[in-house]
Amino acid sequence: MLGLTIQQIAYIFQGAGWTIILSLLGFVGGTVLGLPIALARSSNSKALRVASSLLVQFIQGVPLPVIMFVVYFGISIGGFEVPALVAAGLAMTLYSGAYLGEIWKGCIQAVPKTQWEAAECLALTPAQRFVYVVLPQALRIAIPPTVGFMVQIVKNTSYAVVINFFDLTYSAKVINNSTFMPFTVFTLAAAIYFAICFPMSVLAQRYERKLHRS
């Protein structure tokens, strides 16, 4: 098929499986890191705001492949041998955490101040105001940009190729090296990336339209 053997195609799909796993790691890790960043960025404490803002600017100011290198070789300098998956997962966590934190900070701030005030006037504690009044509204606003960013996560996992992480890009490269059919191989890889990302884009767009209507 396509001039490739079943084994070669299966190998490429195996890489795609790891792309999905790394994406999930990046999203879960990014959520765990992004939530506190979003809270700190919209906190009343100036120290927290400044510290979290610096962290975000720092991560956003470094290209993702370089983050991959720094994490991978940084950990091995410390004397620990880490699998590429762990290093890539950590790098994706830093990268997604910074961006998701910024996105969610915006969503929290998009909830009108008057909602905080109304909750305050009903004698709710600051934590109750956030949990019962602001957070549910911020979540609704957050769904489209978050799903949209998941597409970025999937695509950017391909940078893990710089630390020889076995993913879709890596497996395609390997097959290309043995078949010398770059057009076929990378078109197939592109089609698989697209097949993973496209449904998410559609979902994000549809939800966004629904939000605008209501």
Add this chain to the structure above:
Amino acid sequence: MNEAAIPRIQSKDSPAMSGSSQPMVRFHNLRKSYGAVEVLKGIDLEVSSGQVVALIGRSGSGKSTALRCVNGLERFQAGELHVCGYDLSAKDLNLRNLRQDVGIVFQSYNLFPHLTVEQNVTLAPRKVKGVGHTEARELAKEVLAQVGLSDKVDAYPEQLSGGQQQRVAIARSLAMKPKLMLFDEVTSALDPELTGEVLRTIERLAADGMTMMLVTHEMAFARSVADQVVFMHQGRVWEAGPGDMLLDPQTVELRQFVGSGL
């Protein structure tokens, strides 16, 4: 002029109020600035239990600021303010306790859009007072009946008219069983016909003996419902008295205000 206008009018509806009992709200020479701009320049005002006080005045005269001081949304720099037995300048003031006694309703309703009418109304009683599930349902029924919206329990705010939303906001405050209610231009965002239904709700509350301070531009309403009308001008209580004061203004400013097409 304004020094002469320290209003002290006992409510006609609460004969039990005696000279010895504390007023529910007492401003004494209260001053409040935003940065270098002083917007309240020494407010003296008392509201007794069961009384309805209407604050009127031009835009920027400090009505909202005065009202927001009462439930601690705004802090002030000098003077005294006592509300429901709380000293608002006390260092150890417990704002959350104060706010259980003082309800406030805003011009823009500020209902929680992601919650149904019932959830809007019962959120604070459940979370703040620990009211149980069935009890909360009963409470919602009771206060929604008070504002004439018993049939809207399961509606979301966006499915209601402005007037209905505002009445839900009133019910939400009532569910905390406040001793004092504050209303800040609660009909200003409404069409005339919807204004009427909200004003009637407030009138009924007044008849039931609720103590209220309300900022309003509805002069006829202020005159009919208020035991005391307070005309504010440039951050001061310029003139105060019973509703009929509006028929016979003592100051040029109030005469101009009343005469300006109202």
